[in-house]
Amino acid sequence: MTSVHDRIKELVESNKIVIFMKGTPQMPMCGFSAATVEALKTLGQPFQAVNVLADPAIREGIKLYSSWPTIPQVFIGGQFVGGCDIVRELAASGELARLVAAAK
Amino acid sequence: MITAQEIVRLVEAALPGARAVARDLTGTQDHYELIVVAAAFAGKPPVERHRLVYTALAEPLRGPLHAVTIKTYSPEEAPHDVGA
Numbered sequence: 036m037t038s039v040h041d042r043i044k045e046l047v048e049s050n051k052i053v054i055f056m057k058g059t060p061q062m063p064m065c066g067f068s069a070a071t072v073e074a075l076k077t078l079g080q081p082f083q084a085v086n087v088l089a090d091p092a093i094r095e096g097i098k099l100y101s102s103w104p105t106i107p108q109v110f111i112g113g114q115f116v117g118g119c120d121i122v123r124e125l126a127a128s129g130e131l132a133r134l135v136a137a138a139k
Numbered sequence: 140m141i142t143a144q145e146i147v148r149l150v151e152a153a154l155p156g157a158r159a160v161a162r163d164l165t166g167t168q169d170h171y172e173l174i175v176v177a178a179a180f181a182g183k184p185p186v187e188r189h190r191l192v193y194t195a196l197a198e199p200l201r202g203p204l205h206a207v208t209i210k211t212y213s214p215e216e217a218p219h220d221v222g223a
Contacts, residue, residue, distance in 0.1 A: 067206055104193050104200045105207070120208050121185045 039096030047110040051138055052082035055097045056107040060084050067119040071107045074126040078135055112138025140168035141203045146196065153195030154179050169205040174212075181213035 037045075047053050052075065058064030060072045075082050087094035087106055098104055101115040109116045111134045116122060125131040143161035150159040150173070157177035164170045173192065180188045188211040196204060212218070 065206075067208070102190070104197065115186070117186050118189065120210070121189065124185065 039092045040100060043093065043096055043100045046083065046085060048113045050083035051112060052078070052080060052135060053085065053110045054082060054107055055085045055087055055093065055110075057086070057088050059086055064088060065106075067105075068107045071109065071119045071122050074123045074131070075109070077126050078132055080135060111135055114138075141199045142168065143171065146171060146173065146199070146204070146207075149199070150175055150192060150195045154191060164208070169203060170207075171204070172208045172210075174210045176212045176214060176217040178214055180211050181215070185211070 054068075054071060054075060056063060056065070056068035056072065058068055063069035063072060072084070085093060087097065094106070097106070097108055101108055101110075103115065103118065105118055107119055107122075109118075109122045111131075116125070116131075116134065122131065125134070143163060146161040147159045150161075151157050154175070154177040157175055157179070159176075160174045162172045164172050175192055177191075179191060183191075189209050192207075192209050192211065193200065196207065200207075
C-alpha cells in the first residue's frame with residue numbers, strides 16, 4: 036500500500052501547480068481556500084486542486100509533509116510555497132508567476 | 140474557542156520582544172487575523188516568518204483555533220500604528 040507521504044509526493048511532483056484545499060475550485064468550503072484559488076487563477080495556468088475534505092488521510096498527511104499546520108497549501112514545482120496569505124502576497128507582487136516560470 | 144488575549148500572550152511569549160494584535164474575524168473565536176511585529180522576522184522570507192508564528196500557536200491550532208491570517212513585520216518594516 037502506498038503511504039500518504041508517497042501519494043502527496045507523487046501529486047506535487049507530477050503537477051506543476053497544486054493546491055490542497057477545502058472543497059473544490061468550483062465550490063470552495065472555506066474563505067481562505069476560495070481566496071487562494073482566486074490568486075492562482077490570476078496566473079492563467081491550469082492547476083491541480085486536491086480536496087482534503089474528501090480525503091482525511093491527505094488532510095492530516097499534508098500538514099506533516101510540509102510542516103505547515105493549516106489548509107490551503109500551495110506547491111509549485113514540487114516545492115511548498117505557502118498558505119493563503121503568502122500566496123496572495125506573491126500573486127500581487129508578481130513573484131508567483133516567476134516561481135511558476137522557473138519551475139520544471 | 141480561544142480569546143484574542145490568549146493568542147497574543149502565546150505569540151509574544153514565543154518571540155522575544157514581539158508585539159502582536161489579534162482580531163476575531165468571525166465573532167466565533169476560532170478565525171483570527173494576527174499582526175505580529177518581531178525582530179526575529181528580520182531577514183527571513185514569509186514562509187519562515189509564518190512558521191515561527193504557527194509554532195507559537197501549535198497547541199491551539201490542534202483544537203480551538205481553526206485558521207489565522209497572518210501579517211508579519213520586522214520592527215523596521217512595521218507601520219507606525221501597529222499595536223497602537
